[in-house]
Amino acid sequence: MELVVSSAELLKGVLNVSKAIPAKTSLPILENFLFVVADGKLDITASDQELTLLTSLPVDVKEEGNIAVPARQIIDLLKALPDQPLTLKTKGEGSFECIWNNGNSSLPYFPAADYPEIKGVQEDAETVVFPAQSLADGISGTIYATADDEMRPAMNGIFFDIDTASTTLVASDSHKLICYTTDDAKAVQKSSFILHKKPAAVLRSLLDKGEGDVEIRFDASNVVFTYGPTMMVCRLITGKYPKYRDVIPQNNSNILRIDRVQLLNTVRRVSVCANKASNHVKFNLAPGQLEITAQDLGFALAAYEKLECDYAGDDLAIGFKSSFLVDILANMDCETVVMKFMDARRAALIIPSEEEAASEKICGILMPIMIS
Numbered sequence: 001m002e003l004v005v006s007s008a009e010l011l012k013g014v015l016n017v018s019k020a021i022p023a024k025t026s027l028p029i030l031e032n033f034l035f036v037v038a039d040g041k042l043d044i045t046a047s048d049q050e051l052t053l054l055t056s057l058p059v060d061v062k063e064e065g066n067i068a069v070p071a072r073q074i075i076d077l078l079k080a081l082p083d084q085p086l087t088l089k090t091k092g093e094g095s096f097e098c099i100w101n102n103g104n105s106s107l108p109y110f111p112a113a114d115y116p117e118i119k120g121v122q123e124d125a126e127t128v129v130f131p132a133q134s135l136a137d138g139i140s141g142t143i144y145a146t147a148d149d150e151m152r153p154a155m156n157g158i159f160f161d162i163d164t165a166s167t168t169l170v171a172s173d174s175h176k177l178i179c180y181t182t183d184d185a186k187a188v189q190k191s192s193f194i195l196h197k198k199p200a201a202v203l204r205s206l207l208d209k210g211e212g213d214v215e216i217r218f219d220a221s222n223v224v225f226t227y228g229p230t231m232m233v234c235r236l237i238t239g240k241y242p243k244y245r246d247v248i249p250q251n252n253s254n255i256l257r258i259d260r261v262q263l264l265n266t267v268r269r270v271s272v273c274a275n276k277a278s279n280h281v282k283f284n285l286a287p288g289q290l291e292i293t294a295q296d297l298g299f300a301l302a303a304y305e306k307l308e309c310d311y312a313g314d315d316l317a318i319g320f321k322s323s324f325l326v327d328i329l330a331n332m333d334c335e336t337v338v339m340k341f342m343d344a345r346r347a348a349l350i351i352p353s354e355e356e357a358a359s360e361k362i363c364g365i366l367m368p369i370m371i372s
Contacts, residue, residue: 001065002089133210147173252340254313271322319371
């Protein structure tokens with residue numbers, strides 16, 4: 001195997017896929033990148049057998065071949081090199097050279113045949129095309145609401161509910177539920193899958209520029225995301241996701257309309273004095289005003305702040321876990337937020353104001369906590 005490539009482009013390629021290199025593994029071969037050189041390009045693969053990343057680079061191919069190269073050493077070397085043409089070629093059994101303008105290094109390699117076979121999706125897999133920016137926004141807007149629940153693994157990921165008119169991404173930890181809906185992605189027939197939050201976070205990082213489209217192909221076991229020269233393959237969470245639409249409140253008649261950043265900052269300030277175990281804050285709502293209070297009697301802590309707001313409904317006292325409320329408000333990007341309540345015991349609906357373009361895209365549901 002022999003090729004010539006820009007050292008900066010090679011570094012970019014290996015860093016793109018390095019997120020799939022396992023920190024610990026019982027298979028030492030997975031601590032390597034798989035390099036496959038053919039047809040004028042270099043395919044770089046990294047995998048932990050649950051998540052696989054593959055990217056392609058155009059290179060000047062002198063001799064085709066494939067080897068597994070140590071990930072840590074090749075990354076460290078490329079980071080230390082200024083951008084310049086770099087020649088990679090095998091020499092004898094078990095080692096290859098990296099040759100640059102005024103030096104070279106010799107590194108070990110391993111047979112490509114030892115690298116595990118990467119399983120993709122079946123030929124009859126479903127296909128959806130998703131604009132990269134919408135997909136990145138959907139993951140960012142929901143991933144923080146996923147759970148860490150060994151008993152219910154389906155809750156540890158993002159549910160992709162794909163319909164003929166729109167797609168909804170859903171995440172919930174049973175205390176809060178977030179839905180992100182977009183009509184930029186749709187399918188010929190209704191389908192769905194659950195993507196674990198770890199590969200979801202990796203996918204979001206790959207979509208940092210948000211340009212172009214992402215092709216998604218999935219079957220009952222695996223999903224393949226293709227974005228430009230990069231492909232991500234991962235296993236799906238098996239299981240049935242709860243009927244999330246059934247828990248979205250439809251008739252909450254007490255409506256609070258308030259500046260999102262103002263509410264977020266107030267909750268953060270007041271929650272400093274909340275009980276550290278419960279993170280409790282209390283809303284006292286009356287027409288035209290909102291009072292937010294918190295206290296920790298054990299340490300003689302208390303905080304109180306009054307806000308002017310647009311509130312239409314009955315006088316209401318309701319409690320929330322402040323960290324959950326902060327998560328939802330901080331991950332919305334609207335100027336004005338609307339909170340709809342039924343009473344102190346039932347879930348509150350949190351959405352952007354109807355005047356904003358994001359109003360149909362995102363909604364949050366937050367369960368209250370009992371207050372004395």
